[in-house]
Amino acid sequence: MIEFRSVSKRFDDGTLAVDDFSLVMPSRQTTVLVGSSGSGKTTLLRMINRMVDATSGELEIDGENVSTIEPVQLRRRIGYVMQNSGLLPHRRVIDNIATVPRLNGVPKKQAHERALELMDTVGLDRDMAERYPSQLSGGQQQRVGVARGLAVDPNILLMDEPFGAVDPIVRADLQQELLRLQRELDKTVVFVTHDIDEAFLLGDQVVILEKGGRIAQKGTPAEILAHPASDFVASFIGADRGKRALSIQTIDGAQVLVDGDGNLAGRLVEAGPA
């Protein structure tokens, strides 16, 4: 469990990136931080592995205050996946995946064996092990990034818009892959995105942020969709328009659903339990 208690971050130039943020991120669940650019998502994520140190407030991982943990050691037990894969361009795929175990002193042979297994886990062909990152497609690079994040079998996986730079089809693929992985591996995932669809798809808990990391609403996707807490949230999730604003029309006694753009979304089969 990751707990933020009244955490604030003011950068040296005076920017208040995070203002009095409190949140519990339950273990073995995916918490998605979603908000527009500049709302403080990356800063919040980086406070967890001490890439950024909070100016005030407390941040605990399983009851242990992160400020008491040596940053380099802390980072080696937390997986981190970022947007442009962040792979080391001068290391082959297999060495990129084995990076952190090697830093921790695991013998090369053993680290490489584990890296090959992880390539299977994230759906990468083992043939790619000897390639350099520049010889992979964007989607493959992100898979390597995820494999590297999992290499030390961390309890916590931090993901900062990991699928933001790949095309929509590959992104959908990677999202499904992450859902599958999460069912198998049961990590505490903190996932940052500005894409509300991605947030609703992946999140057990979704946290909608406004500027300064202020929480506009948090809850399950269903809770947020059912009861947007404010006009800001309603507008952010698109509750009032497009494919989320479904209305029922009756045609020859049967009920069909039409979305906000007037497109046919489906047919009402049976009303669910109230």
Next chain:
Amino acid sequence: MTWVLNNLGLIIELTLVHIRLSILPIMLGFVIAIPLGWVAYRYRLTRGLILTLVGLLYTIPSLALFVILPPLLGIGFLSEANVLIALTIYAVAIMARSVAEALQSVDPDVRQAATAVGYSSWSRFWTVDFPLAGPVLLAGLRVVAVSTVSLLTVGIVVGVQSLGYLFTNGFQRGIVEEVLAGVVMTVIVALLFDGALVLLGRALMPWTRAARALPASPPRVAMA
């Protein structure tokens, strides 16, 4: 050609001496430039100051340096050390800026990622920043090598043997062929160093060629 054929032994000997004397200043200059360039890269405020001061060193005429150094360092005018130290100073003057620029050229995202996965700053510098700065470092080193090989010939005026001997000797005795032989051999030695550095770069930085090999260029369509 007769002079060359008759003095082949001398030319080869001077060439070997020239190569031997060039290696040390190039390597020392590189090693000394690393911390200087790092400080200039790391601390923005010192950057202009360090790079300007170091750059100014290069504007000191070599002959002046050969004369100033011995009393300063307590070494003989005619010692090899005099010339080697002077050439090292020039190498540092070129290389410090290259090191700063090379470190600057490393993708900040990669640096951040390395920190995020748990590199300490020391190991990150040597295993991530430094190798990734390699291509720009290599470019700087190639300039240093050529400059050193060429400047070394001036050492002859304070009596340190090198291919420069063929210049002064040929000039005094009016043998054009000897002077030309000196020029040609100096160029060849410079090219040898350059070639060796390029090969070394390829061996040490295989990923740079992989990167170039990848982008599957779209089939070229011949335009009428």
